Amino acid sequence: MAATTADLAVDLGTSRTRVVGKGAAPLLLDVPTVVATASRGRKQEVVAVGEAARKMIGRTPEGTRVLRPVRAGVVADFEATEQLLRSLLKEVGGRSLRKPRLLVCIPYGTTEVERRAVADSAKAAGAGSVLLAVSPIAAALGADLPVQDPVASMIVDLGGGRTHAAVTSLGGLVVARSAQVAGDTLDEAIGAWMKVNRGLQIGERTCETLKTRVGTLIPELHHDLHMRVRGRDLASGRPEELEVTADDVAAAIGETALRIRQLVLETLAATPPELAADIVDRGMILCGGTSDLRGLDARLRDDTALPVLRAEDPVRCVARGAARLLADATLLERVATTA
Ligand SMILES: Nc1ncnc2c1ncn2[C@@H]1O[C@H](COP(=O)(O)OP(=O)(O)OP(=O)(O)O)[C@@H](O)[C@H]1O
Ligand SMILES: [Mg+2]
Incomplete structure (x- = not known):
């Protein structure tokens, strides 16, 4: 088994991919999860990744394809994910880290096949080894919640492809729900x-x-x-x-938003009483880009009668939490798994 240590972490999101390192300013890259390829003879070559590729969505000529390789938080296009990751790893310092050990944040509740697809595309892109961590734990750490204490913290990550609602205590997930609605x-x-x-x-x-x-x-x-x-x-x-x-x-x-709100209620309904009591006091923290939707926090407040707060810099919570995992070997050991 590979040692539980990593040089870089990747939050491979449906909308955006963030790469963090171990330095004082850990965020190295934050780009749209988009790859553009063009046919050269029989091969498809990468012509753009990230923002440049996103600008091409819906505007491509024949022979050029713009791909969003991650859907609902999981790898939907293996080759394009590999191409994206290879290009990002090169950009963050191919010179110093020839085969970086990667920590990749993945959704809660993925199948073994989905986990293996992420790990394999990261290895094919040049990673020396790959560890996986479920994103709600990283999000809670990134939102500065006391994840390791014997107290419940509730985090709701509303992303591009997935919504997660989770309750943490003593360094683990006590209850978690994830749905492909975001x-x-x-x-x-x-x-x-x-x-x-x-x-x-x-x-x-x-x-x-x-x-x-x-x-x-x-x-x-x-x-x-x-x-x-x-x-x-x-x-x-x-x-x-x-x-x-x-x-x-x-x-x-309205109807789609209602499904998101329902996921939060389901998570609360599954939370054991002692922990539910903590949440009554401390409320839930929202993160992810969709937490910016006007009125969503107010609606959740009405639904649950609980305090609903927004995390600071909500789209980077998972990445910030992943950076904390890179810096804390004991915590990484507890949280990360191999594929
Ligand atoms: N002001 C806003 N109002 C509503 N939605 C927004 C706003 N700003 C960004 N978003 C949405 O947030 C989503 C992106 O959020 P985020 O970056 O957290 O997703 P992700 O991490 O890439 O995806 P996931 O975690 O689901 O795989 C996009 O769907 C985007 O349209
Ligand atoms: Mg996300």
């Missing part, structure tokens, strides 16, 4: 709603922009929010532009 599902709901209710087909990135600029779960507080969007009119096939309001987006995402 930012991407909200975007898809907006796309579907626009088709049905406005007869307009809009792209993936436009759906996301609508969500972040106009999205709310409490439209009565956000009547001032609206946005003009462009797409293809389904009836005429012509490009069309129209106005979308906060009420429209709220109608589009």
Whole structure:
């Protein structure tokens, strides 16, 4: 068995990938989990990764493909994941670390096949060895929760592809729930709603922009929010532009948001009484990009009658927690596993 130690950690997220190291400023990279490839003869060659590749989504000519290799937190495209990781490892210092030992954060509740896919793509990308840690533990550490104490801490990570709700105590997960409903599902709901209710087909990135600029779960507080969007009119096939309001987006995402809220309630219902009592006092901490959705924290407060707080720099909680694991061999030993 490989020694429980790692040089770098990767939060391989559905939307963004973060790489952290051991230094005083651990965050080394934070880029979209996107790879663009083009056919050169019979081979597909990488032409862009990260932000440059993301800009190409929905705008590629024939022969070029833009891939999001991670879906719902798990590797959906092995080769593209390997290409992304190879390029990122090279960028963070191929010179000093020829075969870095990697810690990769993975969702809670993945199958053995999914875990092996992550480990194998990291090794194929040049990692010397690979350790895995479930992301809710890292998120709780990154949010500065007292994960190792005999007290319950509740963390809710609302990402691009997954929502996790978990309760930690004494360095482990006591209760955890994970579902494939998160930012991407909200975007898809907006796309579907626009088709049905406005007869307009809009792209993936436009759906996301609508969500972040106009999205709310409490439209009565956000009547001032609206946005003009462009797409293809389904009836005429012509490009069309129209106005979308906060009420429209709220109608589009309400049901999906409810599924996210339900996951939090399910997690609380499964929490043993002593620990539930701690949570009554201390509340839950939200992290992940989707925790920025307007009104989500207020809705969760209404649902649970508990304190709901946002973590500092919520999109980097898992990465920050992973950096703490790199720096603490004893904790890493407790938390990490091999594939
Ligand atoms: N202001 C905002 N309002 C709503 N959603 C937002 C906002 N800003 C970012 N998001 C969403 O947050 C998601 C990305 O969050 P995050 O970076 O935590 O995901 P990830 O870690 O890559 O994914 P996962 O952990 O699910 O694999 C995207 O779906 C993005 O659209
Ligand atoms: Mg994440």
